[in-house]
Amino acid sequence: MKRATTEDAFVVLGPRSLVPVVLTCEHASHRVPSIPAADPDERRILRTHWGWDPGAWQITRELSARLRTSAVGGKWSRLWIDLNRRVDDPTLIRSSADGVELSWNAALNPVRREHRVLTYHAPFHEMIDRLIVRRMVRGLRPLLFAVHTFTASFDGRSRRFDAGVLYERDRGLAQILGRRLRGAGLRVRYNEPYSGMAGMMYSIDRHGKHHGLPCLELELNQGLFEERSAAARLGAVVEVGIRELLEKIAR
Secondary structure (H helix, E strand, C coil): CCCCCHHHHEEEECCCCCCCEEEEECCCCCCCCCCCCCCHHHHHHHCCCCCCCCCHHHHHHHHHHHHCCEEEEECCCCCCCCCCCCCCCCCCCCCEECCEECHHHCCCCHHHHHHHHHHHHHHHHHHHHHHHHHHHCCCCCCEEEEEEEECCEECCEECCCCEEEECCCCHHHHHHHHHHHHHCCCCEEECCCCCHHHCCCHHHHHHHHHHCCCEEEEEEEHHHHHCCCHHHHHHHHHHHHHHHHHHHHHC
């Protein structure tokens, strides 16, 4: 395996932008770094929701272009390392997913585990912090906005809604975004299918609390992406919602 560099941990768009919003997409990719050939079951599981959030990076790129702002995306699968988990979380590096054993995570000793955290997890979060600091030293207090997607059904239960707005401290902002999404015809719920109050938006919450910044996470139903034009259509709706949030924050 080749030696990894800091740039191997993430993809960054618009790094020099000073627009007061920073986008993150922790589960942007279903790839894993160079490893011995994965078996068919491993390759299959990587392409499911266990391996990434289908559609999330498409929306993030769309928003970055529309808002002309910065975005950071994870370069590798959450089954390599989950960038939206604390480093002491047992699901940070999974040994299996949906009954499939993951050979690249087998028998990771503490030294190799530490190396993976320092090579992939830490640089991703360092880049988020750099984008935040660039704005703050210029007197800007950015909104942190994470983009994720969720499966239409999980564990035998249907999720009969289109978008979830996750929050912990910023309920008012969440409601503004929720109303905009509902106005576009989307079925919206708050803190579902996961709750920001239960630590399920670790990545932006970590940076938001540290810097005292507002943060929200958007979860979109993966069923929406069956349409080829979904990213452009949804991106246009979410863009308007984010602009409303920025106006509210500025006031």
